[in-house]
Amino acid sequence: MKNLLSQFDRREFLLVTTSGVVGAMLPYRLFAGRVLADTDEIVARFAVGGDLHFGQGEFEQNSTNLVDWMNRERDQRGLDMFFLNGDIVHDTTDQYLPLKERYLSKLQMPMWAVKGNHDFLAKEQTWNDIWEHPENHVIRQGDFSWIIADTSRADNQDSTDYTAADLEWLTKNLEEQQNQRGVFIIMHIAQRREGIDNWPKFGVGHSRPERAPEGEQVMQLIESTPNVVAVFHGHNHNERGRYLSGGKPYFFCSRLGHTWGNTIGYRIVEIYQGGTAKTYQYDPNADAVLEAHELNLKSQNH
Numbered sequence: 001m002k003n004l005l006s007q008f009d010r011r012e013f014l015l016v017t018t019s020g021v022v023g024a025m026l027p028y029r030l031f032a033g034r035v036l037a038d039t040d041e042i043v044a045r046f047a048v049g050g051d052l053h054f055g056q057g058e059f060e061q062n063s064t065n066l067v068d069w070m071n072r073e074r075d076q077r078g079l080d081m082f083f084l085n086g087d088i089v090h091d092t093t094d095q096y097l098p099l100k101e102r103y104l105s106k107l108q109m110p111m112w113a114v115k116g117n118h119d120f121l122a123k124e125q126t127w128n129d130i131w132e133h134p135e136n137h138v139i140r141q142g143d144f145s146w147i148i149a150d151t152s153r154a155d156n157q158d159s160t161d162y163t164a165a166d167l168e169w170l171t172k173n174l175e176e177q178q179n180q181r182g183v184f185i186i187m188h189i190a191q192r193r194e195g196i197d198n199w200p201k202f203g204v205g206h207s208r209p210e211r212a213p214e215g216e217q218v219m220q221l222i223e224s225t226p227n228v229v230a231v232f233h234g235h236n237h238n239e240r241g242r243y244l245s246g247g248k249p250y251f252f253c254s255r256l257g258h259t260w261g262n263t264i265g266y267r268i269v270e271i272y273q274g275g276t277a278k279t280y281q282y283d284p285n286a287d288a289v290l291e292a293h294e295l296n297l298k299s300q301n302h
């Protein structure tokens with residue numbers, strides 16, 4: 001198997017890009033269950049990036065970059081889906097439409113929006129009205145499922161209220177996906193409070209310690225669900241690596257915008273035909289692959 005992640009192989013990139021065929025066909029790979037010769041190990045490829053904070057800093061340039069980078073991923077190596085992992089806007093309720101119309105409408109792959117603590121909702125406004133799916137949502141394609149969950153559900157206009165995912169909803173929906181080969185969970189805020197097992201800042205319980213046990217319950221649920229492959233968080237702009245708990249990996253994906261944090265970028269996940277999967281953080285400004293890790297998938301015979 002080609003080790004695509006040791007570093008991006010420029011020659012291969014050129015080969016794939018100049019073939020003229022791959023770019024047009026790859027987005028349908030996952031949904032058609034088809035494998036193409038040029039990237040024959042990849043059966044699905046998706047990106048997770050968040051914290052665009054539309055309205056803060058160089059947000060117009062950051063939004064342009066985000067669309068360009070995702071479309072480039074799609075053209076070069078295929079991108080089946082993009083998850084915009086929370087803090088899409090910044091404490092506003094009226095910027096979703098401009099963001100969608102001017103920028104996100106140009107994305108050439110399906111996108112799902114994960115709700116973050118800065119994604120305010122007005123009284124009569126719902127996530128579903130804006131994004132055409134609710135804040136707690138399951139995407140199921142072939143052998144794999146993706147679950148997005150709201151972690152700011154207590155108050156839609158208070159960015160300091162970090163909450164656990166809805167345990168009852170998550171329990172029910174993980175059960176419904178139990179025969180899937182793999183489940184990926186995308187939640188803006190980490191469910192563990194800073195300091196426990198050296199976890200980083202800004203998890204559930206950060207400003208309201210009484211909420212910490214609810215976050216731990218969500219993690220226990222995740223860690224007792226065999227087919228959960230990985231969890232992806234945003235929110236803490238300084239983090240772009242992996243934390244382990246109960247045998248499950250929890251990844252952070254730095255940021256796509258705002259004025260502070262680690263290098264701007266996003267995380268890619270690749271699932272291969274041979275039954276393996278990998279994820280890595282990508283810094284598009286430096287063309288650097290960072291924090292690459294193997295993921296464990298269930299065996300294919302079920």
Ligand SMILES: [Fe+2]
Nearest residue numbers: 087116117235
């Ligand atoms: Fe956040």
